Amino acid sequence: xxxxxxxxxxxTAGIGAASMAPSLLGGRKAFAQDLSYKPEExxxxxxxxxxxxxxGDEEAWLANTKKFTEATxxxxxxxxxxxxxxxxxxxxxxNVGSGPDLMMVWFDDPHQYPDKLLDxxxxxxxxxxxxxxxxxxxxxxxxxxxxxxxxxTATIGNAIVxxxxxxxxxxxxxxxxKTDDFLELCKAMQKSGHPVGxxxxxxxxxxxxxxxxxxxxxxxxxxxxxxxxxxxxxxxxKAIEYAQQLYKTFIPGTEGWLDVNNNxxxxxxxLSVIANGISAYYTPKNDPAQAEIAADIRTCPLPIGPxxxxxxxxxxxxxxxxxxxxxxxxxxxxxxxxxxxxxxDNWIQGSSGYCCQTxxxxxxxxxxxxxxxxxxxxxxxxxxRPNGYAGPxxxxxxxxxxxxxxxxxxxxSVTGAATPAEAxxxxxxxxxxxxxx
Numbered sequence: 001x002x003x004x005x006x007x008x009x010x011x012t013a014g015i016g017a018a019s020m021a022p023s024l025l026g027g028r029k030a031f032a033q034d035l036s037y038k039p040e041e042x043x044x045x046x047x048x049x050x051x052x053x054x055x056g057d058e059e060a061w062l063a064n065t066k067k068f069t070e071a072t073x074x075x076x077x078x079x080x081x082x083x084x085x086x087x088x089x090x091x092x093x094x095n096v097g098s099g100p101d102l103m104m105v106w107f108d109d110p111h112q113y114p115d116k117l118l119d120x121x122x123x124x125x126x127x128x129x130x131x132x133x134x135x136x137x138x139x140x141x142x143x144x145x146x147x148x149x150x151x152x153t154a155t156i157g158n159a160i161v162x163x164x165x166x167x168x169x170x171x172x173x174x175x176x177x178k179t180d181d182f183l184e185l186c187k188a189m190q191k192s193g194h195p196v197g198x199x200x201x202x203x204x205x206x207x208x209x210x211x212x213x214x215x216x217x218x219x220x221x222x223x224x225x226x227x228x229x230x231x232x233x234x235x236x237x238k239a240i241e242y243a244q245q246l247y248k249t250f251i252p253g254t255e256g257w258l259d260v261n262n263n264x265x266x267x268x269x270x271l272s273v274i275a276n277g278i279s280a281y282y283t284p285k286n287d288p289a290q291a292e293i294a295a296d297i298r299t300c301p302l303p304i305g306p307x308x309x310x311x312x313x314x315x316x317x318x319x320x321x322x323x324x325x326x327x328x329x330x331x332x333x334x335x336x337x338x339x340x341x342x343x344x345d346n347w348i349q350g351s352s353g354y355c356c357q358t359x360x361x362x363x364x365x366x367x368x369x370x371x372x373x374x375x376x377x378x379x380x381x382x383x384x385r386p387n388g389y390a391g392p393x394x395x396x397x398x399x400x401x402x403x404x405x406x407x408x409x410x411x412x413s414v415t416g417a418a419t420p421a422e423a424x425x426x427x428x429x430x431x432x433x434x435x436x437x
Contacts, residue, residue, distance in 0.1 A: 044076070051080045054351050094322060102321050105150070107316055111144060117322060138358040170185070192272075199259070210410075217302075218236075220235035221390050223431065226391070238306070239410075255411050267290070281294065316384065345362065
């Protein structure tokens with residue numbers, strides 16, 4: 001979608017006024033050191049982002065984009081692609097040197113082509129100083145060698161989403177908080193005719209979140225702090241054995257699921273329990289025809305495993321500017337505008353908490369207390385564990401995730417495509433290939 005405003009001066013004068021507008025956080029006045037970039041003459045931009053699962057997310061983003069165009073005269077075309085297509089399209093654009101000016105990319109993808117991205121350290125420092133600092137996890141995904149190669153834009157939280165009446169009918173008054181009890185619940189749900197289902201396919205969000213939770217909750221890790229592969233461990237084997245037991249309670253076909261599949265199955269009444277973003281609740285909540293389902297939905301954190309604490313991956317998206325853009329100042333100014341308080345408050349609120357803030361000042365957005373089902377998602381940016389734990393973020397960690405090594409490890413093991421030992425050995429070889437051992 002495109003927005004134009006050709007009858008106004010191409011200046012940033014209107015933007016400063018926008019940053020002074022009262023907001024949901026109580027208002028914050030512009031100050032002398034406010035930063036802005038003057039767009040190049042005749043500038044226009046193209047942003048490629050992931051397809052939304054929450055309608056309000058896209059509506060708020062486009063509304064903010066329209067405000068930017070009205071203030072600057074810079075036309076911004078916003079295109080969207082499926083979650084799974086974002087990663088390869090970003091890599092192609094970076095390597096070919098042609099495509100959208102900006103993209104919203106996943107996890108540590110910026111570390112795969114850092115030399116192709118515009119340095120936005122000045123802008124990131126300005127925003128961090130003005131809005132309470134960046135949450136560390138998202139910051140790490142978007143920075144390299146002390147410089148920002150993107151702006152941490154949002155964390156898509158992940159939590160258990162379940163039908164409360166069905167869980168209670170199976171004999172559970174409260175949703176279990178430990179993995180052993182959770183397995184017993186899943187067995188009971190299967191017997192009751194309301195099975196569970198978790199993504200074992202190449203889902204950018206759901207597949208990765210589930211696989212990393214399985215590994216980390218049992219104390220496993222892919223590499224150590226030095227980047228040495230540690231996937232071949234007793235903890236990994238325990239995680240696989242647990243996953244095999246859970247898989248027996250699943251609805252058929254989860255090994256082929258992408259990010260959209262469990263949403264659809266859950267809302268169709270085929271599943272009682274999934275792990276998902278707030279989208280699985282947002283959809284029925286905003287559809288009067290599904291009001292009964294919405295009233296029965298509850299959310300909670302994923303159960304705690306033998307490691308003894310809650311550990312989650314969560315998917316983080318960063319906004320990057322490619323060096324090949326003809327309008328670097330316009331691109332920087334667009335991101336600055338979108339991260340300022342009036343716009344960012346609107347986006348977080350519009351997405352109903354689906355997009356968790358990366359700047360700490362926005363933690364106070366009232367959306368997090370507006371609905372009890374939003375609470376498990378409120379601290380996603382503050383509590384996430386980064387991909388590639390316990391090693392450093394970089395090309396290797398990004399490439400291993402892009403190749404779905406950990407997802408495949410569990411999928412092969414639970415489906416019988418390989419024995420656990422064979423799956424671990426295969427994963428070890430793939431990991432070492434990227435870490436160049």
